[in-house]
Amino acid sequence: MIGSHCTPDELYALIDGNLSPLGRASAAAHIGECSTCASRNRLLMSFDRSVRSLPLEGTDPGFTASLMAKIELTLPAPRSFRLFTWIACQVGLLVTAAVVVGVFVLTGLIQPVQLEAGKGVAGDMLRSLDLIIASGAGLVAGWSRTLIPPVPAGSLTVWSGTAFVILVLVLLDRNFSRKPLHRIR
Amino acid sequence: MTLALRLVGGRSEAEELVQDSFLRAFRSLDTFRGDAKFSTWFYRILYNVCMTSLRRRRTLPGTDLSDDPSQEGTAWADAEPDVQERLESDEVRQILLEEIRRLPEAFRAALTLFYVQELKYEEMTFVLQVPLGTVKTNLSRGRTLLRQRVLERMNDEVGAL
Numbered sequence: 179m180i181g182s183h184c185t186p187d188e189l190y191a192l193i194d195g196n197l198s199p200l201g202r203a204s205a206a207a208h209i210g211e212c213s214t215c216a217s218r219n220r221l222l223m224s225f226d227r228s229v230r231s232l233p234l235e236g237t238d239p240g241f242t243a244s245l246m247a248k249i250e251l252t253l254p255a256p257r258s259f260r261l262f263t264w265i266a267c268q269v270g271l272l273v274t275a276a277v278v279v280g281v282f283v284l285t286g287l288i289q290p291v292q293l294e295a296g297k298g299v300a301g302d303m304l305r306s307l308d309l310i311i312a313s314g315a316g317l318v319a320g321w322s323r324t325l326i327p328p329v330p331a332g333s334l335t336v337w338s339g340t341a342f343v344i345l346v347l348v349l350l351d352r353n354f355s356r357k358p359l360h361r362i363r
Numbered sequence: 364m365t366l367a368l369r370l371v372g373g374r375s376e377a378e379e380l381v382q383d384s385f386l387r388a389f390r391s392l393d394t395f396r397g398d399a400k401f402s403t404w405f406y407r408i409l410y411n412v413c414m415t416s417l418r419r420r421r422t423l424p425g426t427d428l429s430d431d432p433s434q435e436g437t438a439w440a441d442a443e444p445d446v447q448e449r450l451e452s453d454e455v456r457q458i459l460l461e462e463i464r465r466l467p468e469a470f471r472a473a474l475t476l477f478y479v480q481e482l483k484y485e486e487m488t489f490v491l492q493v494p495l496g497t498v499k500t501n502l503s504r505g506r507t508l509l510r511q512r513v514l515e516r517m518n519d520e521v522g523a524l
């Protein structure tokens with residue numbers, strides 16, 4: 179306090195609730211006894227209420243639409259590296275599948291003879307292989323089931339290569355037929 | 364919107380700046396670390412955008428921080444018992460709005476963040492990027508200057524009657 183009266187900052191600290199319990203009690207006691215400080219405190223509280231009750235500003239009706247249009251314009255177009263990353267993942271899956279099949283062939287679980295899809299371990303292997311390399315691409319799955327040739331160990335690479343080409347084509351087609359990101363709401 | 368409007372003054376410019384701020388926030392969303400509330404983080408972006416716009420303008424009303432409140436004078440109006448009632452009239456609210464626009468921008472920002480956005484001192488330091496002491500000083504000086512000017516105008520109007 180300056181002299182015997184509260185300063186504006188002290189009164190505002192009281193109004194804002196920024197005084198310690200002891201400070202609050204002391205200020206309240208002083209205001210109770212000092213008519214000048216009581217009057218000033220009421221004035222500041224009135225000011226505070228008036229400023230708080232000032233009308234808030236809203237936006238014009240077209241504000242949101244305009245903002246959304248701006249956001250849409252600034253969204254990045256699909257980037258090419260996403261495609262390459264994605265293809266790399268698919269190639270990785272395919273290589274993994276080829277390795278798994280290779281391991282089975284080398285360990286004798288799949289014999290290099292005519293296989294009948296849908297029966298026994300070899301059929302299960304083929305179905306798993308179908309699932310891995312052609313999930314979502316019924317073309318490859320159907321192709322492998324109906325046209326599967328005898329699988330001599332030496333033709334595994336050719337077989338996998340063919341599947342890979344078809345897979346890439348299918349996946350490229352899926353990728354480019356997808357809606358661009360910046361059109362998705 | 365109120366913060367932008369009180370900082371820059373013009374409605375169309377304020378809307379433009381709010382939109383720019385939304386865009387910046389959208390683009391920088393991955394940089395939001397959660398150190399502050401999202402709203403506080405957004406106010407900081409908005410404040411920076413408004414300040415950049417204000418700096419581009421050279422002829423600003425009320426940017427002179429030497430426009431300091433006097434310590435005494437008409438700051439209390441002890442002799443006006445009806446002042447407290449009049450303060451809550453529509454007429455005085457209009458005066459308040461006008462005088463807030465005339466305040467230096469640092470005071471205007473502090474008052475708006477405190478009264479409109481209802482931020483705490485610590486949140487205000489985050490938005491305004493100044494120390495706590497500066498926030499308190501600007502808020503206090505802003506309040507005092509606003510009170511002085513409003514009371515002066517109220518007295519002038521009473522005197523003119």
